Amino acid sequence: MSIENTWHVAEDDLRAYARGELAAPLLWSADAHLTSCARCRGVLAGVSDVAALDAGWERLDAELDAPRPGWFEGLLVRLGVADHTARLLAATPVLRRSWLGAVVSVLVTTFVIAVSSRAAHSPTLFLAFTPLLPLAGVALSYGPGLDPTYEMAVVSPTHGFRLLMIRTVAVLAAGLGLNGLATLALPDYGLRALAWLLPALALTASGLALTPRLGPVLAPSAVGGAWVAVLLAANAAQPGADATLAPFTAAGQGVSGAVAALGAGLLFLFRDRFDVFPRGAA
Amino acid sequence: MTPTVSASGLSLHYGATRALDDVSLRLTPGVTGLLGPNGAGKTTLLRVLATAVPADRGAFTVLGHDPGSARGRQEVRRRLGYLPQTPGFHPDFTAFEFVDYVAILKELTDRGARHREVRRVLEEVDLGDVRGRRIKKLSGGMRQRVALAAALVGDPGFLVLDEPTVGLDPEQRMRFRELIARAGEGRTVLLSTHQTEDVAMLCHRVLVMASGAVRFDGTPAELTARAAGRVWSSTQRDPGAKAGWRTGTGTFRNVGEPPAGAELLEPTLQDGYLLTLDGAGATEVAA
Structure with missing residues (x-):
């Protein structure tokens, strides 16, 4: 049975295909189309030299074997992420539906409690909790106990720090994006509702910077614990019930920014320590 | 013959435990068996030679590269295939996707060339027919072969296999031995195992470890x-x-x-x- 095609690959694209220069996702469309379109195969034969054509058929053969990428990976490629980076990201444990679903449900719960409690005039609970989500997300995205392929990844020529950064940026983008969406639902608080952002960056950077020394579980746990302790201390020292907690004042935000910068600097300094097994985990 | 791997005085402590004690060795092409009881230091030695863990003392080279520096470590890793004792998988990946993921970690970023290489190694371990199947649906023996395929990506000159036949039934074990024998043609393989049969069937040389030290280094016939x-x-x-x-x-x-x-x-x-x-x-x- 022949399939009637109403669309054909442009000749320029077929020339690029023959040279092996056609990029995804157009490459995938051309692969799929060529299997069913005799006319385009004929055009391809006309614009290719024999050796290049053989290489093209071999490539097509290999492509037909390759499974189509999942929804998340496909979305990343369509957003312009290189296909190999998209696959690295698709293997990040916390970028799975289950984690993203959990983050959304926690955010929604926090938001509902924040707006329905006696402190409806203050986003304190929301601000206190949301910085912990990116910290937890990043902590859960790598490490020997959490990434099933960690041992294979650590001995690969891709530097462990590069892999960590790729995943961290992806988790932060997802986590901060969700936090940002939740913030949009708190328009009454104005810019105050964004006071979680710098603490989130500070906690994430410090957690990662401490990981080579304390390990991938203890480091983020200690940082999370320290954040809660700071909030409790600030609450105890609060002058009035309606006053803003110290970490969310301008001065507190400045401290968070400084901690984030310091953590990022230390992280860069210790980057080679992410290229081997953490001591004690081997 | 120039050794693929040359190590001298490798030592490693975990607290008070001496995991490696002044280990020196030279590995040449072919399959070398590493025998020893639990806790002998086999996995630690493999992890050190695979550059996953740095030694406290001593030095080694792989194919002329010294992993003591970041640059040297990367060069060693470009020539290394590693099958850990308990290889982990992303269970939702298919066999093809998983090997493709490892190929990306091994710096094969060109999609077409990478997919051809993935197909080649899956054929090499006789998994060409199930490449599209999810890993969670594969048997233990098949998963182990997926991990071996991942280790073979890029045609490494030095292959490190940590107890690959553990947990396999006798038929799967025989099949895996054939694959290891094939992998050992023209490259250097270090095979850690509990099974003396593995050594008898596959290895041109054998090391015996106990308490972190090498107790024997010679041919199976000499042992x-x-x-x-x-x-x-x-x-x-x-x-x-x-x-x-x-x-x-x-x-x-x-x-x-x-x-x-x-x-x-x-x-x-x-x-x-x-x-x-x-x-x-x-x-x-x-x-």
Whole structure:
């Protein structure tokens, strides 16, 4: 049975295909189309030299074997992420539906409690909790106990720090994006509702910077614990019930920014320590 | 022959535990077996040679590259294939996607070339027909072969296999041995194993480790020869033997210094191994 095609690959694209220069996702469309379109195969034969054509058929053969990428990976490629980076990201444990679903449900719960409690005039609970989500997300995205392929990844020529950064940026983008969406639902608080952002960056950077020394579980746990302790201390020292907690004042935000910068600097300094097994985990 | 791997004085401590104790070795092309009881330091040595863990003291090179520097470590890793003791998988990946993921980690970023390489290694381990199947749906033996395919990506010159036949049934084990033998043609393979049969069938050389140190380094025939005249049969367990176990015929097979008039038996690699360990691994091997 022949399939009637109403669309054909442009000749320029077929020339690029023959040279092996056609990029995804157009490459995938051309692969799929060529299997069913005799006319385009004929055009391809006309614009290719024999050796290049053989290489093209071999490539097509290999492509037909390759499974189509999942929804998340496909979305990343369509957003312009290189296909190999998209696959690295698709293997990040916390970028799975289950984690993203959990983050959304926690955010929604926090938001509902924040707006329905006696402190409806203050986003304190929301601000206190949301910085912990990116910290937890990043902590859960790598490490020997959490990434099933960690041992294979650590001995690969891709530097462990590069892999960590790729995943961290992806988790932060997802986590901060969700936090940002939740913030949009708190328009009454104005810019105050964004006071979680710098603490989130500070906690994430410090957690990662401490990981080579304390390990991938203890480091983020200690940082999370320290954040809660700071909030409790600030609450105890609060002058009035309606006053803003110290970490969310301008001065507190400045401290968070400084901690984030310091953590990022230390992280860069210790980057080679992410290229081997953490001591004690081997 | 120029060694693929040359190590001298490798030592590593975890707290008070001495995991590696002044290990020196030279590995040449072919399959070298690494035997030893649990806790002997086999996995630690493999992890050090695979650049996953740095040694406290000592140095080594792989194909002329010194992993002591970040640059050297990367060059070693470009030439390394590593199958860990318990390879982990992203269970939602298919066999193809998983090997593709490892190929990306091995810097094969060109999609077409990478997919051809993935297909090649999956064919090499006889998994071409199930490449589109999710890993969680594959049997234990098939998963192990997926992990071996991942280790073979990029045609590494040095292949490190940590107990790859553990947990496989006899048929799968035989099949895996064939794959290891094939992988050992033209490249250097270091194979950690509990099974003396693996060594007897596959290896041109064998190292025996105990308490973090190398106790024997030679050919399987030389290890077997250590037991010549030191293996005997008895109807009761011989208290003078370094190790003794009941065989399928009901008699006891003993290794050590035989009593006068003992019925001597032809030694095997396992006997030589037990004597090298001074009987310490008898329970494990006989089990």
